[in-house]
Amino acid sequence: MKAAVIREYGDATVFKSEDIPTPEPGDTEVLVKVHFASVNPFDYKVRAGYMKNRMPLKFPAILGTDMIGTVEKAGSSVSKFKKGDLVFGKANFGSNGSYAEYALAKESNIAQAPKNIPERESAGLPVAAGTAWTVLVDLVGLRKGQKVLITGASGGVGMMAIQIAKNIGAYVIGTASKANLQTIKAIGADEAIDYTEGDFSEKVKDVDLLLDTVGGETLSKAYKMVKKGGKLISLTGPTDKAAADKYGIDAQYLSVPSDGKTMEELAKLADSGKLKVIIDRELPLEKISEAHALSESRKAKGKIIIKIQS
Ligand SMILES: NC(=O)c1ccc[n+]([C@@H]2O[C@H](COP(=O)([O-])OP(=O)(O)OC[C@H]3O[C@@H](n4cnc5c(N)ncnc54)[C@H](OP(=O)(O)O)[C@@H]3O)[C@@H](O)[C@H]2O)c1
Numbered sequence: 001m002k003a004a005v006i007r008e009y010g011d012a013t014v015f016k017s018e019d020i021p022t023p024e025p026g027d028t029e030v031l032v033k034v035h036f037a038s039v040n041p042f043d044y045k046v047r048a049g050y051m052k053n054r055m056p057l058k059f060p061a062i063l064g065t066d067m068i069g070t071v072e073k074a075g076s077s078v079s080k081f082k083k084g085d086l087v088f089g090k091a092n093f094g095s096n097g098s099y100a101e102y103a104l105a106k107e108s109n110i111a112q113a114p115k116n117i118p119e120r121e122s123a124g125l126p127v128a129a130g131t132a133w134t135v136l137v138d139l140v141g142l143r144k145g146q147k148v149l150i151t152g153a154s155g156g157v158g159m160m161a162i163q164i165a166k167n168i169g170a171y172v173i174g175t176a177s178k179a180n181l182q183t184i185k186a187i188g189a190d191e192a193i194d195y196t197e198g199d200f201s202e203k204v205k206d207v208d209l210l211l212d213t214v215g216g217e218t219l220s221k222a223y224k225m226v227k228k229g230g231k232l233i234s235l236t237g238p239t240d241k242a243a244a245d246k247y248g249i250d251a252q253y254l255s256v257p258s259d260g261k262t263m264e265e266l267a268k269l270a271d272s273g274k275l276k277v278i279i280d281r282e283l284p285l286e287k288i289s290e291a292h293a294l295s296e297s298r299k300a301k302g303k304i305i306i307k308i309q310s
C-alpha cells in the first residue's frame with residue numbers, strides 16, 4: 001500500500017511517500033481502506049516531537065487519526081463490523097494511522113459512518129467533534145440555558161463545540177479573528193467576539209463554562225471570565241490552581257479520550273443536520289506536507305481533508 005511515512009521527528013517536509021506491506025488486523029482490530037483522512041493539530045505536534053515524552057513514536061511511523069473508509073478485514077473477535085461497512089473514527093496511534101491507503105483501528109474506536117453527509121465531511125469529525133462532545137456532554141454535562149465561552153471558536157474543535165453546545169440549548173459566545181466572525185455566527189454562536197480588537201476578557205463575564213482551545217495568554221486571562229463555581233477546561237496545557245482558587249472555579253487541563261460510542265452520537269447528530277463540518281480545503285495524500293504546514297500555521301479556516309482513495 002501507499003503511505004506517508006516518517007522515519008524521524010521533524011518539520012512538515014519529513015514525510016516520505018513509500019510502498020509498504022498492508023498491515024494485518026489483530027483480534028480486536030479492523031483494517032480500513034481509507035477514503036479520506038483529516039489533519040488535527042495533534043498530528044503535527046506528534047510529528048515535530050513535542051509529545052515524544054508522553055507518546056513516543058516507533059519509527060517508521062504512519063500518522064493520522066481521523067478517517068472514514070470501508071472495512072477491508074475484521075479481526076477474529078470483532079463483532080460490530082464486517083467487510084464492506086462504511087466506518088469512521090480514530091485510527092491507531094503512530095504505527096498504522098490514516099495517512100495511508102489502509103489503516104488499523106480498534107473496534108472500540110470506530111462506528112458506522114454518517115449516511116446523510118458527504119464522506120469528506122465525516123472525515124473531519126472524529127477528533128474535533130469527539131473532543132467537543134466528550135467535554136461538553138460526558139465530562140461537564142452542559143445544560144440548557146448555561147452560558148459558555150469558546151476560545152478559538154473558528155478552529156476544528158471550536159466549530160464543533162459551538163454546534164454541540166447550541167444543540168444542548170446553551171448560550172454560546174465564541175472568539176475568533178475578524179475574518180471568521182461571520183462563520184462562527186452562521187454555525188450558531190449567539191455572540192462572536194474579535195479577539196484582535198481590544199481585550200476580550202473585559203467583554204465577557206460570569207460564564208458557566210469556558211472551553212479554551214488556544215492556550216498561552218488566552219488561557220491566563222480566562223479565569224476571571226468564569227462565574228464562581230463554574231468550570232474552565234483547557235485543551236492545550238496545564239491550568240493554574242492559584243488562579244482557579246482566587247476566582248472560586250474548577251479549572252482543569254484535559255486530554256480527551258473519545259471512542260466509538262462518541263462516534264455513534266456524532267453520526268446521529270450529523271445525520272440529523274445538526275453538525276456541519278466546515279472544510280478549508282481537500283488535498284491528496286501526496287500533499288500531506290502542505291496540509292501539515294497549513295495546520296501548523298493555525299490559520300486554516302476549517303478542517304483540512306486528505307483524499308486517499310475511493
Ligand atoms: N486536549 C485534548 O484532548 C485536545 C483535543 C483536540 C484538540 N486539542 C488542541 O486544541 C487546540 C485547537 O485544536 P483545533 O483542532 O481546534 O485547531 P485548529 O483547527 O488549528 O484551530 C486553530 C484556531 O485557533 C485560532 N487562533 C490561532 N492563533 C490564535 C491566537 N493567537 N489567539 C487566538 N486564537 C488563535 C484560529 O482562529 P482565527 O483564525 O479566527 O484567529 C483557528 O481557527 C490545538 O492545540 C489542539 O492540539 C486538544
